[in-house]
Every structure is written in C-alpha cells, then in structure tokens.
Amino acid sequence: MTRAVERGGLVRDASSRTLELGAGTGHNLPRYTDAVTELVLTEPDPHMARRLRKRLDAEPPPPPSVEVVEAPAELPFDRASDSVVSTLVLCSVDAPGQAVAEIVRVLKPGGRL
Numbered sequence: 001m002t003r004a005v006e007r008g009g010l011v012r013d014a015s016s017r018t019l020e021l022g023a024g025t026g027h028n029l030p031r032y033t034d035a036v037t038e039l040v041l042t043e044p045d046p047h048m049a050r051r052l053r054k055r056l057d058a059e060p061p062p063p064p065s066v067e068v069v070e071a072p073a074e075l076p077f078d079r080a081s082d083s084v085v086s087t088l089v090l091c092s093v094d095a096p097g098q099a100v101a102e103i104v105r106v107l108k109p110g111g112r113l
C-alpha cells in the first residue's frame with residue numbers, strides 16, 4: 001500500500017519527454033499521466049524486457065509514444081529528457097555513480113528526477 005502511494009507520488013510528476021531507468025516489468029506504467037508525451041523505458045534484463053513489452057501490449061499506458069530500450073542506466077542516451085524516473089533501481093546498478101552522472105547529463109535544464 002505504502003509503496004503504491006509512493007510510486008504514484010513520484011511518477012505523476014513526470015512530464016513531456018520522460019526516461020524511466022530499469023523499468024522492470026512495468027509496475028509504474030499505470031501511474032503515468034498524459035502529461036508525458038514520450039516515454040522511453042530502459043531495461044537491461046531481456047526476460048524483464050519481454051514481460052514489459054507484454055504488459056505494454058495488454059495495458060497501453062496514457063503516454064502516446066512508448067519505446068522499450070534494452071540497455072543499462074550507465075550507458076549514454078542520445079536524447080535529452082524533461083523527466084527521469086527511477087524506482088528501486090539504483091540499489092541494483094553495478095556503477096551507481098556512473099548512472100547518476102548519466103541522469104544529470106541527460107536531464108534538460110530544469111528537468112526533474
């Protein structure tokens with residue numbers, strides 16, 4: 001219950017172009033609002049990514065454009081983001097400092113993590 005409330009509180013503030021790191025099987029998906037215009041979901045584990053794509057097919061979320069990228073958070077992303085979402089991820093990343101540096105690099109000025 002608490003975790004669901006915390007997820008909702010975090011994700012509902014995302015807007016415009018949003019990057020979610022380590023999206024897992026997509027527990028955050030129903031919590032996005034249509035303020036998000038473009039959602040890029042990264043997930044490095046192919047098994048999780050497969051389940052994520054299945055969930056997207058079965059329950060399409062509000063953002064009109066959703067893309068799944070099989071990549072870890074430490075890798076450079078080529079497009080700037082207005083919001084970055086990361087829930088229960090940085091504790092499992094091999095190089096958290098590198099992942100945080102990448103988040104800072106990819107966020108537009110005034111963007112939100």
Ligand SMILES: C[S@@+](CC[C@H](N)C(=O)[O-])C[C@H]1O[C@@H](n2cnc3c(N)ncnc32)[C@H](O)[C@@H]1O
Nearest residue numbers: 022023024027045072073087088089092093094
């Ligand atoms: C505990 S799950 C959380 C999943 C989802 N974010 C959620 O809140 O339900 C941790 C996720 O982090 C992903 N992960 C592990 N190492 C990662 C990395 N280096 N970069 C991005 N994601 C990673 C795992 O594959 C897994 O999907």
